[in-house]
Amino acid sequence: MQDKLTGLAVLEMKKKRKVSMQDIADQLGVSKGTISLVLSGKAESGRISEEMCRKVRATAEEMNYQPNEIARSLSTGKTMTIGVIVSDISNEFFGSMTFHIQEQAKKYGYTVVTTNTNENLDEFNKMVTILLNKQVDGIIFVPVDNGQHIAARITKRHIPLVQIDRFYSDLEASYIVVDNYKISAKTTEHLILKGLKRIAVICYDFDVSALIERRQGCIDTLSKYNLLDPGLIKNIRYQYQEEDLKQAIHDLKNNSDKIDAIFFCSRKVFITGVKYMYKNAISIPEDMEVVCFDKIDSFAIANIPIIYIEQPIRKMGEKAVDILMEQMNGSNDRKQFVFDTELKYIN
Amino acid sequence: MQDKLTGLAVLEMKKKRKVSMQDIADQLGVSKGTISLVLSGKAESGRISEEMCRKVRATAEEMNYQPNEIARSLSTGKTMTIGVIVSDISNEFFGSMTFHIQEQAKKYGYTVVTTNTNENLDEFNKMVTILLNKQVDGIIFVPVDNGQHIAARITKRHIPLVQIDRFYSDLEASYIVVDNYKISAKTTEHLILKGLKRIAVICYDFDVSALIERRQGCIDTLSKYNLLDPGLIKNIRYQYQEEDLKQAIHDLKNNSDKIDAIFFCSRKVFITGVKYMYKNAISIPEDMEVVCFDKIDSFAIANIPIIYIEQPIRKMGEKAVDILMEQMNGSNDRKQFVFDTELKYIN
DNA sequence: ATGAAAGCGCTAACAT
DNA sequence: ATGTTAGCGCTTTCAT
Numbered sequence: 001m002q003d004k005l006t007g008l009a010v011l012e013m014k015k016k017r018k019v020s021m022q023d024i025a026d027q028l029g030v031s032k033g034t035i036s037l038v039l040s041g042k043a044e045s046g047r048i049s050e051e052m053c054r055k056v057r058a059t060a061e062e063m064n065y066q067p068n069e070i071a072r073s074l075s076t077g078k079t080m081t082i083g084v085i086v087s088d089i090s091n092e093f094f095g096s097m098t099f100h101i102q103e104q105a106k107k108y109g110y111t112v113v114t115t116n117t118n119e120n121l122d123e124f125n126k127m128v129t130i131l132l133n134k135q136v137d138g139i140i141f142v143p144v145d146n147g148q149h150i151a152a153r154i155t156k157r158h159i160p161l162v163q164i165d166r167f168y169s170d171l172e173a174s175y176i177v178v179d180n181y182k183i184s185a186k187t188t189e190h191l192i193l194k195g196l197k198r199i200a201v202i203c204y205d206f207d208v209s210a211l212i213e214r215r216q217g218c219i220d221t222l223s224k225y226n227l228l229d230p231g232l233i234k235n236i237r238y239q240y241q242e243e244d245l246k247q248a249i250h251d252l253k254n255n256s257d258k259i260d261a262i263f264f265c266s267r268k269v270f271i272t273g274v275k276y277m278y279k280n281a282i283s284i285p286e287d288m289e290v291v292c293f294d295k296i297d298s299f300a301i302a303n304i305p306i307i308y309i310e311q312p313i314r315k316m317g318e319k320a321v322d323i324l325m326e327q328m329n330g331s332n333d334r335k336q337f338v339f340d341t342e343l344k345y346i347n
Numbered sequence: 348m349q350d351k352l353t354g355l356a357v358l359e360m361k362k363k364r365k366v367s368m369q370d371i372a373d374q375l376g377v378s379k380g381t382i383s384l385v386l387s388g389k390a391e392s393g394r395i396s397e398e399m400c401r402k403v404r405a406t407a408e409e410m411n412y413q414p415n416e417i418a419r420s421l422s423t424g425k426t427m428t429i430g431v432i433v434s435d436i437s438n439e440f441f442g443s444m445t446f447h448i449q450e451q452a453k454k455y456g457y458t459v460v461t462t463n464t465n466e467n468l469d470e471f472n473k474m475v476t477i478l479l480n481k482q483v484d485g486i487i488f489v490p491v492d493n494g495q496h497i498a499a500r501i502t503k504r505h506i507p508l509v510q511i512d513r514f515y516s517d518l519e520a521s522y523i524v525v526d527n528y529k530i531s532a533k534t535t536e537h538l539i540l541k542g543l544k545r546i547a548v549i550c551y552d553f554d555v556s557a558l559i560e561r562r563q564g565c566i567d568t569l570s571k572y573n574l575l576d577p578g579l580i581k582n583i584r585y586q587y588q589e590e591d592l593k594q595a596i597h598d599l600k601n602n603s604d605k606i607d608a609i610f611f612c613s614r615k616v617f618i619t620g621v622k623y624m625y626k627n628a629i630s631i632p633e634d635m636e637v638v639c640f641d642k643i644d645s646f647a648i649a650n651i652p653i654i655y656i657e658q659p660i661r662k663m664g665e666k667a668v669d670i671l672m673e674q675m676n677g678s679n680d681r682k683q684f685v686f687d688t689e690l691k692y693i694n
Numbered sequence: 695a696t697g698a699a700a701g702c703g704c705t706a707a708c709a710t
Numbered sequence: 711a712t713g714t715t716a717g718c719g720c721t722t723t724c725a726t
Contacts, residue, residue, distance in 0.1 A: 018504070020703055031713045036705060049711060069480045070426065071703030073417050074718045081460070081481075088446065095442035099435065102463060111477055113428070113460045116449060130458055133416045134428075157365070268644075275647035297615075298645035300622035367719055378697045383721060396695060418719030421702050 019063045027059055035060075039067065073135065082324060083131030084114045085124065085141035093267055093294055093313070094142070097164065100317030101140060108325055110137070117144050119206060119238050125150045132157065138324045143168055145206040160327035162320045166208040167336075174327070174335045176320045178311050180210050183341045184217025187291055187309060188263065190343065192225050196260035196289060199227065200252050202245070202273055203265035205235035214265045214293060232259065242272060249276035252288075261289040267296050274302070299346055306346045312339050366410045374406055382407075386414065420482065429671060430478030431461045432471065432488035440614055440641055440660070441489070444511065447664030448487060455672055457484070464491050466553065466585050472497045479504065485671045490515055492553040507674035509667045513555040514683075521674070521682045523667045525658050527557050530688045531564025534638055534656060535610065537690065539572050543607035543636060546574065547599050549592070549620055550612035552582035561612045561640060579606065589619060596623035599635075608636040614643050621649070646693055653693045659686050 021035040028035075030052070037043045038056040059065075073079045084101055086094040102112045113136065115127040124144040131139055132153070138160035143151065148168045154161045155173055167175035191199055201218045203211055215233065222228035232252070236244035252259045262277075264270035270292040277284060284290055284304045292299075295310040316339060323335050368382040375382075377399070384390045385403040395403075406412075420426045429452055433441040449459045460483065462474040471491040478486055479500070485507035490498065495515045501508045502520055514522035538546055548565045550558055562580065569575035579599070583591035599606045609624075611617035617639035624631060631637055631651045639646075642657040663686060670682050 018703095022703075032704080033706080033714075034712055036703095037712090040705080042705095047711070052711080066476075067480055068421075068482060068703050070417060070420050070482045071718090072705075074415075074421050074720090075703080075705045077718075079417065089436065089449070090439070090443040090446035092437070092439050092442065095439065096437040098461075099437035099463060102436070102461070106462075111460055111462065111481070113458055114445075114449070115458065116446060129413075133414055134458070135415060135417045271645050271648055278647070278650050296645060298618050298643060298648065300625070301618055301645070302648040302650070303625050304648075304650075365719095369719075379720080380698075380722080381696060383719095384696090387721080389721095394695070399695080415719050418702090419721075421704090422719080422721045424702075 018068070019065050020068070021065075024056065024059050024063060024065055027063065028055060030056075039065075077135075078137055079135050080110050081134070081136050082110050082112055082321075083127075083134070083136040083139045083141075084112050085117060085127050085131070085139070086114065087119050087142055087144075088116050089114055091268065092296065096313050097317050100314045101321055104318040104321035108321070110321075117142075119144055121145070121147055121150070128153055132159065138162070138328045140164055140320050140324060142166060143208055145208050160324050162324045162327075164316060164320045166210045169209065172334055174323050176316050176323070176337045176339070177210065178316070178339045178341045180213035181217040183309050183343065184214045184263075184293070185221045186217075187307065187343055188218045188221035189225075190307070191261050191263075191289065191291070192221070192227065194289075197227055198229065198232065198255075198257055198260045200232040200234065200259050200262045201265065202234045202236065202248055202262060202269055204238050204241070204269065206238060211265060218263055229257075231255075236269070241269065245269065245272045246276050249273060249280055249282075253277075253280045253282055259288055261291065263291040263293075265293050267292060267294040270294070271296070295344070304346075308344050308346070310342045310344055312341070315339060365415070366412050367415070368412075371403065371406050371410060371412060374410065375402060377403075386412075424482075425484055426482050427457050428481070428483045429457050429459055429668075430474075430481070430483040430486045430488075431459050432464060432474050432478070432486070433461065434466050434489055434491075435463050436461055438615065439643070443660050444664050447661045448668055451665040451668035455668070457668075464489075466491055468492070468494055468497070475500055479506065485509070485675045487511055487667050487671060489513060490555055492555050507671050509671045509674070511663060511667045513557045516556065519681055521670050523663050523670070523684045523686070524557065525663070525686045525688045527560035528564040530656050530690065531561045531610075531640070532568045533564075534654065534690055535565045535568035536572075537654070538608050538610075538636065538638070539568070539574065541636075544574055545576065545579065545602075545604055545607045547579040547581065547606050547609045548612065549581045549583060549595055549609060549616055551585050551588070551616065553585060558612060565610055576604075578602075583616070588616065592616065592619045593623050596620060596627055596629075600624075600627045600629055606635055608638065610638040610640075612640050614639060614641040617641070617643070642691070649693075651693075655691050655693070657689045657691055659688070662686060 021032050024035045025032045034048060035056055037048055038053050043053050082105055084098060086098060089095050089098055098114055105112050117124040121144055124147050128150055139154055140162045143163055143166045148171055151168055151171050161173050163173055163175035167177055199222060201215060203215050219228060234248040236248060264273050282288055290306055292306060292308040295308055299306055319337055368379050371382045372379045382403055384395055385400050390400050431445060431448055433445060436442050436445055445461055452459050464471040468491055471494050475497055486501055487509045490510055490513045495518055498515055498518050508520050510520055510522035514524055546569060550562050566575060581595040583595060611620050629635055637653055639653060639655040642655055646653055666684055
């Protein structure tokens, strides 16, 4: 009784400190180890008496004990956290991908710290450093153009890694992507078979696998049908997409030979591109047809026919987490998943 | 010399362990404390000799030392991490808000762990527990309907907290919101003065401050002009928004008295609503005008006139972080910021 | 100018 | 069945 009062009184005094396992132990007159066993569920297998377990749990509750995961992490060497690096989480595509990664991670009891690169190499490097120093148990990232050496910092330290959306072909690591080349070729062919001949492609200018494949899928198909006009392949700068797109659309509108369709290589490019098409009084689909790589929720409000490519974002995010977990559980297999995409239409 | 070799050899052996300050200390034959002082920049003020500093830094570099932030956190009691809880990060609005929070936090040297509630109270509670146990230094959250007692768990532990987008009126905590009531009233009045009489309002059915104010702003204004028809105030369920919206639009279309405009209380509702308007062959703006609370990137592709309300998302996110920082630095002031919004048009 | 050592809260191996 | 203790890697105070 005396002890109890003293224990509580002491706690009362040093307001600041949160209640720790030691406090519970003192209160009960047992050792810290016992508390740890009970509270971390390792008391089963008869290690600790039913009686004790009950008392510990009750006291913990009563004292409003909350475990300190930082201390636990330092001790176990696991943080139960995975790091995610995307281009820009405000982009619906990456936001959605992140969402599914988070929800899946949650199922495994993991939380996620997300960071953005804005497609910038320095940022990418900084974020990797931060995540590594924070001792995340694994990393899922969207590769940034030219960042192989940065990615290598992760693999060299044997931290599980899964690339998503794109991959470094010269890095031995798992990845989850879609069949960018195949679907781009298929879509282009679809346009051609529909009778469209003058087809433009608008894409960011940086060279990550996904974009290279999309461009090439279009180009190869156009070549195959002898319809390739290099002047219609427009590469725009990520940092200046608004201006570059405006210019590109303007150029296409005024091309001496009328353009029949534009293949936009990603969602933001599509939205901005269509905006400028309207500003240039280009009617869709009467003047030109449009293709969007990615599905956008707000297609519906456009009320025009759109050909689009839908990626299984949810499955991709979930699979990325699944693979990462396997690696975190010791698997040394590097897995590569290439998901199928679907060619769809809105009329 | 002998020592050096031994040090490296030992490291070579136990491959698994990362290099720690102790390793550098051993290598240099000095104490751990010295290394810590140098590497954490507290060597200035002449505590440690120039000479030593140079050697330590060089060796750290050479041995490829990376600090363990977990250990540092346990020692300092600070994790340099802030927790962010939003409804759903795949929602462009929250994605964008999160992005700006992250970028601003980065400026202060903090990283962010984000989690989603999906507007669900249990999830909200779980996420708070997780963040608290992870010892985040502060939390920014979007309140969930009826979660006051959960929020109180944070304030009771004196963890800095900033609410964003909405707030609990009965909780003493900082918040960053917009003038929801004022702008909704103003917008409604704008419609009325334009000559529109039969105005419908479509909003989620849960009662968080932002939505209550938006609804009420519309309702009060309609009443004031004697134009309120309670049948035109539609509350839809978050979980079943697709069905409910479909039904709502159908009802409005078939209302005996033609409807002139629909005020959509948030972006997803707007997108889905407009989709069903088109499906019901309702022309915008000929048959009905539309208002969207929030700006959407893809408005441009709709190519129809839209009246919308733009929130200063970036400023809000940044301010939330600024205030949080003040509190984390010891300020006990609770600050409330109500940002102005803008009524805008696309024609 | 640098060393020594205690301590952050928890886990886990080893004692009893 | 429960206690003891040595870490985990870093910070920080007090010695020297």
